[in-house]
Amino acid sequence: MKKLLIISLGKVTGSSIAQQLNALIGDFVIIKTIRATEINDSDMDCDLILFTSDVVQSVCMNKIRKDIDHIIAKRVINHKNIEKLISLPYDTEVLLVNDAENSTFEAIRQLEEIGVDYLKYYPFYPGCKKQATIPIAITPGEPHLVPAFVTETINIGTRILDISTIYEIILRLHLKKFINESLTTKYIKDIVEISKSIDINRKKIRQSEKLLNNILNTVESGVVYINGFGKIIRMNKQFENLLGKDEDHMLMKNIHEFFPDIDVYSTNNSSMITNIQAKEVFITIDPIVFEDDLGYVIIAEYTDKISKLDHKIRRNYVSKFAPTLYTFGDYITIHEEVQALLKRAVKFSKTDATILIQGENGTGKEIIAQGIHMHSFRKNNIFVPVNIAAITPNLLESELFGYEEGSFTGAKKGGKAGLFEMANEGTIFIDEIGDAPLDFQMKLLRVLQEKKIRRVGGIEEIPIDVRVIAATNKNLLTLIDQGKFREDLFFRLNILPLKTIPLRRRKKDITHLLNYFINIYFKKEQLKPITNLFEEETIEFLKSYNWRGNVRELINLVEYLSYIYEGTNFKLSDLPYYMLEPIDQEEKIYLDSYEIWVLENIDENEGIGRGKLKILAEDEKIDLGEGKIRRILKNLNLKNLIEIKGNKKGCCITKKGSSLLEKLK
Numbered sequence: 001m002k003k004l005l006i007i008s009l010g011k012v013t014g015s016s017i018a019q020q021l022n023a024l025i026g027d028f029v030i031i032k033t034i035r036a037t038e039i040n041d042s043d044m045d046c047d048l049i050l051f052t053s054d055v056v057q058s059v060c061m062n063k064i065r066k067d068i069d070h071i072i073a074k075r076v077i078n079h080k081n082i083e084k085l086i087s088l089p090y091d092t093e094v095l096l097v098n099d100a101e102n103s104t105f106e107a108i109r110q111l112e113e114i115g116v117d118y119l120k121y122y123p124f125y126p127g128c129k130k131q132a133t134i135p136i137a138i139t140p141g142e143p144h145l146v147p148a149f150v151t152e153t154i155n156i157g158t159r160i161l162d163i164s165t166i167y168e169i170i171l172r173l174h175l176k177k178f179i180n181e182s183l184t185t186k187y188i189k190d191i192v193e194i195s196k197s198i199d200i201n202r203k204k205i206r207q208s209e210k211l212l213n214n215i216l217n218t219v220e221s222g223v224v225y226i227n228g229f230g231k232i233i234r235m236n237k238q239f240e241n242l243l244g245k246d247e248d249h250m251l252m253k254n255i256h257e258f259f260p261d262i263d264v265y266s267t268n269n270s271s272m273i274t275n276i277q278a279k280e281v282f283i284t285i286d287p288i289v290f291e292d293d294l295g296y297v298i299i300a301e302y303t304d305k306i307s308k309l310d311h312k313i314r315r316n317y318v319s320k321f322a323p324t325l326y327t328f329g330d331y332i333t334i335h336e337e338v339q340a341l342l343k344r345a346v347k348f349s350k351t352d353a354t355i356l357i358q359g360e361n362g363t364g365k366e367i368i369a370q371g372i373h374m375h376s377f378r379k380n381n382i383f384v385p386v387n388i389a390a391i392t393p394n395l396l397e398s399e400l401f402g403y404e405e406g407s408f409t410g411a412k413k414g415g416k417a418g419l420f421e422m423a424n425e426g427t428i429f430i431d432e433i434g435d436a437p438l439d440f441q442m443k444l445l446r447v448l449q450e451k452k453i454r455r456v457g458g459i460e461e462i463p464i465d466v467r468v469i470a471a472t473n474k475n476l477l478t479l480i481d482q483g484k485f486r487e488d489l490f491f492r493l494n495i496l497p498l499k500t501i502p503l504r505r506r507k508k509d510i511t512h513l514l515n516y517f518i519n520i521y522f523k524k525e526q527l528k529p530i531t532n533l534f535e536e537e538t539i540e541f542l543k544s545y546n547w548r549g550n551v552r553e554l555i556n557l558v559e560y561l562s563y564i565y566e567g568t569n570f571k572l573s574d575l576p577y578y579m580l581e582p583i584d585q586e587e588k589i590y591l592d593s594y595e596i597w598v599l600e601n602i603d604e605n606e607g608i609g610r611g612k613l614k615i616l617a618e619d620e621k622i623d624l625g626e627g628k629i630r631r632i633l634k635n636l637n638l639k640n641l642i643e644i645k646g647n648k649k650g651c652c653i654t655k656k657g658s659s660l661l662e663k664l665k
Contacts, residue, residue, distance in 0.1 A: 002173040005043060006033045007060055008052040009099060012141050016158035017052060017073065024166065028175055039063045048172050050165075055100060069172055075159040077110045077140065084154050085116055085138065094154075095124040095132065097139040097146050104128075107140050107159065222300035225288075230254045233295070242276060242300055255298070259283070276300075325383055328371040331364055332516050335506040341498065342368070348496045349375035354448065356433075356493040357471040359500025362550030365471040366431065368498065373427040378467055381426035384419050389432040396440050401447075403456035420453050420464055427467040433493065434474035434485065445489045468493075503547040503554065504590045510543050513554055521562040533561075535569045544635040545579060546590065594624060596664060598632050599657055602642055607650035 004021070008014035014033035021031055034043055036059045049070040051057040057072055064070070088094070096111075098104035104123045111117070122132040126145065137150040141158030170176065216223055222239035226232050232250050240247055243258055250258065261274045262283060272283050284299045328342050348355055349372040357365045366385065373383045391399055402418030420428060436444065447453050448468060452461040470493045479485035503509060518533060534542070547553055560576060572580065591599065601616060602608055610629050617624040624632075633651060636642045641657035653661075 001030055002028065002048070002175070003030045003032070003046040004048050004050060004169070004173065005046040006031065006050045006052065007036055007039065007056055008033065009036055009056055009059075010142070011035060013052050013158050016141060017050070017075075017161055020160050021166075021169070025170065025173075025175060029173060036060050044068060048169065050169065053100075053103060055102070071165070071168055071172065074162045074165045076162045077107065077114060078157045078160045079114070081156040082111070082114070082116060084156060085111075085119070088119060088136075090118045091120055092136065093120045093122065093132075093134050095134050095137040095146075095150065096121045097124045097137050097142055099125065099142050099145060101125050101128065110159075224255070224298045224300075226255050226296050226298065228294040230256065239300060242281065242302075259298075325374050326367045326370040327374045328368075331367050331371065332513060333506070333509050334512045335501070335509045338501055338506060338509070341501065342371075345372055345498055346375055348372060348498070350377075351496065352376075352467055353495045354467075354493055355469045355496045355498060356476075356490075357469065357498045357500065358476070359471075359473065360502050360550055361473050362552030363500035363502060364551060365473075365500055366429065368500070369427075369429045369469045369471060372469060373429075373467070376427070376467065378426050382423055383427050383429065384423040385429045385431065386419050387431045389435040393437050393440070396437070397443060398456045401443070401453045401455055402458075404458040415455065415458075418453065418455065420447065420466055421462065423464075423466045425465050427469060430468065430470045432472060433470040434472035434476055434479055436485075438484070438486065441486045441489050445486065445492055448489075448492050503550045504545070505592070507543060507592060510547075510554070511539070513551060514542070514558065517555055517558040521558050522565070533570060535571055538570050538572050538575070540631070540634055541572055541575075541638065544638060591660075591664075594622075594628070595632050595636060597622065597624075598629065599636060599641060599653065599661060602636075602651050603653045603658065603661055606652045607645075609648065609650040612650075 006014045006018055006021075008017070011033075014035070018031050018033045021029070032043070032046070036056050039060060044065050046068065049064060049068055051060065051070060051072045052075070054072050057070070096104055096108050098107055101123070104125045108121045108123065111119075111121075121138075122134060124131060124137070124145075124147065131147070133149055135149070135151040136154070137146045137152070138154045138156060139146055140156055143153055143155050146153050216234070216236035222236065222242040224232055224235040224239050231252050232255060233252075235247060235250065240250075243250070245258075255262075259274065262272060262285070273280055274283055275281065279302060282301050286297050286299075288295050288297055328346060331338075331342055333339060333342075345368055355369075355372065357368055359365055369385075370383060373379060386400065388396070398416075398418065400418050400420055402416050402421055404415040447464075450461070451465070452463050454461050476485050476490050476494075480487045480490060503513075522533070549556070557576065557579075561570060561574070564574065597617075598613060601613060605612070610626055610633065613629050614624065614626050617629070633642065633644060636657070637644050639656075640654055641660060642651045642653055644651050
């Protein structure tokens, strides 16, 4: 059972708030109260701390554990008790007595906002400099602070929690099902009871109307009160706006003229969803009995507004624990082609279309996906990554789309929201989409088309607003030809395609990334250029190496070398054994356009050397200087594609080089 600790300055305040919460969620939460001056370590055994004010928080923060979640209460005047003020004449001077300056002025402001603005308030609190001598005092639960010269004290009781704080407590303690119940209903009951208890003989009608209307109109939901015959007696402005009609056109008319689908008298119809002017509205109906009279409070709220409130609270909660996401600046590169890719990704981030990122493992697909999210208009909302290959196929649908209570053995009571619902108004990143089973692909296609999900075991479709980014290291067109991937899903995902570039094709990035990660893993050695760490032969090998694991493999190599470093330059023999194993298959050798040009010219001109190659390059206007040609010849020789004869006999192509050229042609 969840545990809630309420910390207050005074005992009365804490007890009053505990009483309010016990009435609402006491069956599900153990609630304990303590004064700020009495905190000890044994009190820290709780799931959530509720400070009754920001003053209490500032006093206690250094006494509580940092790993315990906490919130500051928002409190309002208890509407049940303001009827005590009704008998006071207009312009009556009163002291407003409270325990601190801030809370005193806040109480005055809240009384004026709900309509008790016909009195002249004089603040009184411990330590206040100006102390008016007035015989009448009003206090929200602090009668012991009332000065001795006061002859009449009206105690309106400790201020209670407002609805937003109650919602937040429910969310923090994972009692979300209470959000679907109308906590507002109980709040409104008190308001209607006030109107019944007002002594008309001791109060002007205009004063009563203003008070009640102001209270009703502070509630964000649409509220209407009907009598036992279904006639509309009172409503607030929000209800008028919701129906698009003025109060004059609705008073004393039957509620069924406006809500023909609901039966207020049915005990099975306490809540429902209906349509008003083509919009979904959530309706709650609650009976209220006054002695021999029966009436009903009906509360109406747009379903999308409820959903937005739910997501806003969830996002505020999640954001406190969300990891820092990558941006495009975290993708380390100096390669022109990769920079062009990132520039294209920045443009794509400003749209809301689906993106498909294809590329080998270790090429930074998720960094690009997070960068897109962080540069989009959804950057302040949640980013949800999901790896298809890491989820058991029979759980895939329930994980992504959620499930209803009792939909399968082991399903949680109350059901569970899926990752798509959690990502609402944010971004969902679906990695390894090429591993998705065909039956799931069909359901995902429908979600992308309809922008709605249906939970496992559910009937209703839930609208979602999610940006989808998918990624794979597989060739989806090949999978389509093999019948393993749906063609229609491919084109639905591939609206904005991006393809990452493997490290073996980014020659410039190899030394750049080596330097970057050496500065991280070799901090103690304070090495500057990589020539201080590798022999030239080793550097040339790494430049021409295949890098099957891409940047991830390069990072692993640097970390490995940091563990075995003994102060001398690394030789080829110091590299991990798997990197030095001979490559038997020519198709695993990758050449750039310059290397292919040199290999072709050696094949056509046996015995050609650096000088003649340079002249040919100049004739064909190819940007190859003598130094660059020297490095290319050395790389081709290391790969056994050419033989350098020396003694000005130039170079000749090997059988392996000829075979590779044939395949390239």
